[in-house]
Amino acid sequence: MDGTPPHADARNHKPERGIFREVVLGKPGGYAAIILLASLAVYGFGPRGLRFFMVPSISMEPTLQVGDMLATLRYPEYHRGDIVVMRHDGEYLVKRIAGLPGDVLNVVDGALFIDGKYASEPYIKEPMGYVIDQPVQVPEGQMFFLGDNRNHSEDSSMERAKGFGGDHDFGKLDEVVGRVIFRYYPYSRWGRVRSYPLVNTAGV
Template sequence: MEKNEIVSWIKTIVFAVILTVGIRVFLFTPVNVEGASMMPTFENEEKVIVNIIGPTLSDYKRFDVIVFEAPNGENFIKRIIGLPGDRVEYHDDELFINGEKFNEPYLDINREKLLDSGNLTGNFTLQDSLGEEVVPEGHYFVLGDNRRKSLDSRDMSVGFVAQERILGTVPVVVWPLPNARFIKE
């Protein structure tokens, strides 16, 4: 091979590496789902892509699925329920935000699978769980879809999630291939 051809290949490889690293660091990054807290939306050991750039261009929305750094340093995947300034309550397995009832169709499968006559989500208020009346500014209240098996904002060890701890939203599952799909609210 000629020297010019070798230099050309080196430039191409360096460019490809820089592009790959740039996309991974600034746009999208893969994350493994660990545990059952978001079942059936996500199964244990599925690989999802986290959209890092999208939320920086617009605000997070209610019911977005996000990945965030938990206080223990792990990455958690949960669903945003409460936005800054919201009053969040659960009564008789129904979600109320600022006094308005919200449907959560993504929980229907889990409710159908209950073996007992209990509620999927126990009664709580923000005041009871975290000692606050509303979600603080710059924070979010998050819950796992598998409410009985989720360590989430209801627990003081997780609490409200500060916006700067959020890595991004989860638009797609990519692995294993038979499970690949887009995530909807």
């Protein structure tokens, strides 16, 4: 015995979970793991519309990064705060639902208000650098969608050109392909993607 307490050097070793991630998800094991997970997912969730997408822009930072690979599932209904992939104006977008039919939204002092009440959004990259001083009501069958990187996102905060009537660029609920449920690449950030229940200070 040299007087060294048992396990004194344990801090120098990776936990089992870390070793598992490195071995199974590192190359080439990572590709095999992804194929296996995808096969199981398609078998189990195919009828629910499981689909895969890659994040194309910085508009959802810091929640999602450019190049993140995502899995989505179709749901019978969607909620404020859900991160969804939608096919809008001929292209796929990944955004967060901020408003649903009947909601009245505006942006004041860099913050979002729903039905006149402040909405907590801890996930956004920075306060909004624009205002929507005239309250906007979401039409039936549509939604108000925003990127988490509010000042660098093309979303419902923008007004369409005059040729489209000058209205805000709402998305249709039936344009939603599915809710983002999982990030499977890069391996360092893989895991479940959680939506945030977006409510106003009145709790609705």
